[in-house]
Amino acid sequence: MRYVIIGNCIAAAGAVEGIRSADQKGEITIIDGEKRGCYTRPLISYLLAGSKPSSLLYYRPEEFFAQQQARVIAGRAVRIDPAEGQVVLEDGRSVDYDRLLLATGASPVIPGLPGIEQPWVKTLYTWKDAEEIEALIEAGGTAVVLGSGLIGIKAAEALHQRNMKVVIVEKQEQILPRLLSPWSATAATRHLEEQGIQVLTGREAMSITEQHQVELDNGVKIPAQLVIVAVGTRPNQALARDAGLETGQGIIVNRHLQTSNPNIWAAGDVIETRNILSGTAEVMALLPLAHLEGYLAGCNMAGKSANYPGGIFLNAVHFMGMHIIAAGDPNSSGTVLNWQEGQSSLELTIDGEYLVRYISINIPGITGPLTAITEKQMKIAAGEWQEFIKQPSIANLPAAYLAETRRWEDDGSLRCG
Numbered sequence: 001m002r003y004v005i006i007g008n009c010i011a012a013a014g015a016v017e018g019i020r021s022a023d024q025k026g027e028i029t030i031i032d033g034e035k036r037g038c039y040t041r042p043l044i045s046y047l048l049a050g051s052k053p054s055s056l057l058y059y060r061p062e063e064f065f066a067q068q069q070a071r072v073i074a075g076r077a078v079r080i081d082p083a084e085g086q087v088v089l090e091d092g093r094s095v096d097y098d099r100l101l102l103a104t105g106a107s108p109v110i111p112g113l114p115g116i117e118q119p120w121v122k123t124l125y126t127w128k129d130a131e132e133i134e135a136l137i138e139a140g141g142t143a144v145v146l147g148s149g150l151i152g153i154k155a156a157e158a159l160h161q162r163n164m165k166v167v168i169v170e171k172q173e174q175i176l177p178r179l180l181s182p183w184s185a186t187a188a189t190r191h192l193e194e195q196g197i198q199v200l201t202g203r204e205a206m207s208i209t210e211q212h213q214v215e216l217d218n219g220v221k222i223p224a225q226l227v228i229v230a231v232g233t234r235p236n237q238a239l240a241r242d243a244g245l246e247t248g249q250g251i252i253v254n255r256h257l258q259t260s261n262p263n264i265w266a267a268g269d270v271i272e273t274r275n276i277l278s279g280t281a282e283v284m285a286l287l288p289l290a291h292l293e294g295y296l297a298g299c300n301m302a303g304k305s306a307n308y309p310g311g312i313f314l315n316a317v318h319f320m321g322m323h324i325i326a327a328g329d330p331n332s333s334g335t336v337l338n339w340q341e342g343q344s345s346l347e348l349t350i351d352g353e354y355l356v357r358y359i360s361i362n363i364p365g366i367t368g369p370l371t372a373i374t375e376k377q378m379k380i381a382a383g384e385w386q387e388f389i390k391q392p393s394i395a396n397l398p399a400a401y402l403a404e405t406r407r408w409e410d411d412g413s414l415r416c417g
Contacts, residue, residue: 001026007103008032011268011294018298028070035074045154080243099301102266106233115208139163141225148175152230257297267293274310328357353379
């Protein structure tokens with residue numbers, strides 16, 4: 001069996017493990033378009049900040065692929081020919097496959113702003129991006145970060161650590177709009193400002209001038225030696241579309257992570273997957289999900305029948321001493337319970353007997369159980385949450401959770417067998 005994986009990423013590493021769990025002899029080929037190896041994108045900001053060496057960026061080292069007898073080709077795929085079972089590379093080479101996995105990830109959204117093409121306007125999404133930004137850093141200069149999602153916040157932190165003045169410009173009325181509520185975002189904004197980062201919410205960049213200025217919608221012009229664009233990402237679906245695969249927000253897959261072509265699977269940031277809480281299909285670009293999706297896709301490519309149930313939004317970010325973990329449906333509604341003590345806070349959203357969202361700031365110890373309760377949709381009476389929020393801790397977790405954990409049984413849905 002000839003297995004080919006387009007993309008050398010976290011989902012690809014999971015796929016190799018999945019394939020080898022069921023097929024130790026099949027031929028595995030990975031097409032590495034970035035030609036950088038299998039590295040962890042969330043660590044790029046630490047490389048830029050100078051707090052981590054490049055050697056620590058790798059999610060799986062070269063030795064892993066050698067041990068798994070997986071061949072890595074440095075080259076970019078430009079076309080898939082499903083009829084011939086071939087992937088065509090940019091240099092004209094072709095790679096034959098029996099089973100193909102698309103792990104093509106996503107790319108930064110580039111807004112159509114006048115001046116966006118200036119050479120000192122960059123994104124921070126790849127290893128190469130970090131290297132290009134490195135050459136533009138000027139201690140004492142001003143960096144403007146457009147967008148305050150996870151990438152924008154980490155870029156701001158890294159540049160601040162490199163002694164640049166940093167201004168965050170966020171179009172929405174709060175920072176981290178997909179992660180935080182207005183209440184928790186207020187605390188996060190205050191923390192950034194206390195560390196010396198300027199935050200402008202409800203403001204939009206209208207143009208970037210040759211005079212190194214970012215002009216906002218209110219007419220204010222911010223001097224900028226460097227601009228980082230971090231306004232979101234978009235799944236890389238071009239190969240899939242050109243190959244005739246069904247796509248939407250992302251590549252559409254079934255519960256086995258199989259595309260509309262029976263010989264092609266997809267996993268990671270490029271796919272639509274089921275939001276367990278809402279039941280809707282969404283792009284959920286999350287590292288733990290990418291590895292799991294890759295692993296299960298690999299199992300199924302090798303002939304198994306592993307079901308992927310979907311996932312929930314779960315993200316963590318640590319910046320300037322603040323540790324935030326949030327999970328659940330960002331669009332949920334219900335009864336909101338808040339607790340705050342000093343720099344720590346917790347926000348719970350309860351819908352009937354279900355925890356549908358939580359936001360934890362500087363209390364990571366309780367997030368494991370809260371994530372499990374949210375993901376498993378455990379029924380817990382509202383009164384128990386009222387008691388828990390008075391002093392949230394492991395010791396005070398709802399009794400219903402402790403009882404339920406004794407009854408949980410693994411149904412085998414996340415296994416290859």
